[in-house]
Amino acid sequence: xxTEACRHSWSMTDVRYGFIVVExxxxxxxxxxxxxxxxxxxxxxxxxxxxxWDYMGSSQSVQLNLKCEQCAEVVDLRxxxxxxxxxxxxxxxxxxxxxxxxxxxRIWVYAALTYDPDxxxxxxxxxxxxxxxxxxxxxxRTEGKKxxxxxxxxxxxxxxCHGSVLRDVGMFEVEPEPQTT
Amino acid sequence: MRLAELKxxxxxxxxxxxxxxxxxxxxxxxxxxDVMAGARPANVWVTTQTHKNVVAAANLVDVAAVIVTRGRxxxxxxxxxxxxxxxxxLSTDLDTYSxxxxxxxxxx
Numbered sequence: 265x266x267t268e269a270c271r272h273s274w275s276m277t278d279v280r281y282g283f284i285v286v287e288x289x290x291x292x293x294x295x296x297x298x299x300x301x302x303x304x305x306x307x308x309x310x311x312x313x314x315x316x317w318d319y320m321g322s323s324q325s326v327q328l329n330l331k332c333e334q335c336a337e338v339v340d341l342r343x344x345x346x347x348x349x350x351x352x353x354x355x356x357x358x359x360x361x362x363x364x365x366x367x368x369x370r371i372w373v374y375a376a377l378t379y380d381p382d383x384x385x386x387x388x389x390x391x392x393x394x395x396x397x398x399x400x401x402x403x404x405r406t407e408g409k410k411x412x413x414x415x416x417x418x419x420x421x422x423x424x425c426h427g428s429v430l431r432d433v434g435m436f437e438v439e440p441e442p443q444t445t
Numbered sequence: 446m447r448l449a450e451l452k453x454x455x456x457x458x459x460x461x462x463x464x465x466x467x468x469x470x471x472x473x474x475x476x477x478x479d480v481m482a483g484a485r486p487a488n489v490w491v492t493t494q495t496h497k498n499v500v501a502a503a504n505l506v507d508v509a510a511v512i513v514t515r516g517r518x519x520x521x522x523x524x525x526x527x528x529x530x531x532x533x534x535l536s537t538d539l540d541t542y543s544x545x546x547x548x549x550x551x552x553x
Contacts, residue, residue, distance in 0.1 A: 276482065281478065372505075374501075403506075404507045406531060428497055431477065
């Protein structure tokens with residue numbers, strides 16, 4: 265991703281405010297999340313193949329891309345749903361182990377939550393998250409401190425994980441009720 | 446301006462150890478998503494929020510300190526996490542509007 269000619273100086277671009285929406289299929293009980301860059305979270309039920317997706321909840325969040333100020337290269341981070349910190353709930357979790365090791369070296373680990381990754385996306389995400397880490401680290405003023413953004417699939421079991429996702433819950437209680445006719 | 450000087454000037458109450466850092470500007474928001482996208486390193490972050498995610502977002506952006514307005518209580522869990530991240534949490538009984546006025550007067 266990084267070209268040899270450019271040492272890259274990343275800045276945020278295409279900042280999109282919206283919602284992380286959680287939905288559940290009431291046919292097979294599968295759950296999934298996605299980012300909706302809308303003013304209010306979409307709550308309509310809909311069918312997708314064998315699935316019947318039903319709105320479960322949402323929280324406000326932000327999506328962004330990174331752009332190099334030198335060469336204008338853009339790193340598209342649309343797969344990124346949010347960042348999460350580890351709460352240390354189980355020793356079986358690679359994120360927990362890594363977070364503990366890194367904290368002793370003043371490195372703060374954030375897990376990037378993405379849509380269900382396939383093999384190709386996993387390969388690309390590692391590069392993208394390295395750029396995201398660089399973006400944060402290039403701005404740090406506190407001497408000796410570092411940020412490391414790692415893939416969310418290091419989490420042992422996302423369904424039972426107690427990690428803290430950086431999002432705004434309960435900040436949108438005045439949203440308009442859906443209009444009924 | 447250094448954080449310790451600002452704390453004294455505005456009579457801000459430290460809720461944990463003061464990690465004295467250079468302060469450059471302020472950012473006002475009660476949303477962590479806003480801070481991730483808009484706050485700059487060395488800003489002081491003025492908010493009424495006190496949950497743990499505040500520390501996670503402040504640490505990510507490397508703000509100089511978090512200032513909690515309206516005297517909102519801060520949990521031990523949040524303070525412990527802030528100290529691990531060498532992040533100062535300051536408190537004031539002032540509301541956000543009044544505090545921001547004082548920050549401006551102080552040259553922040």
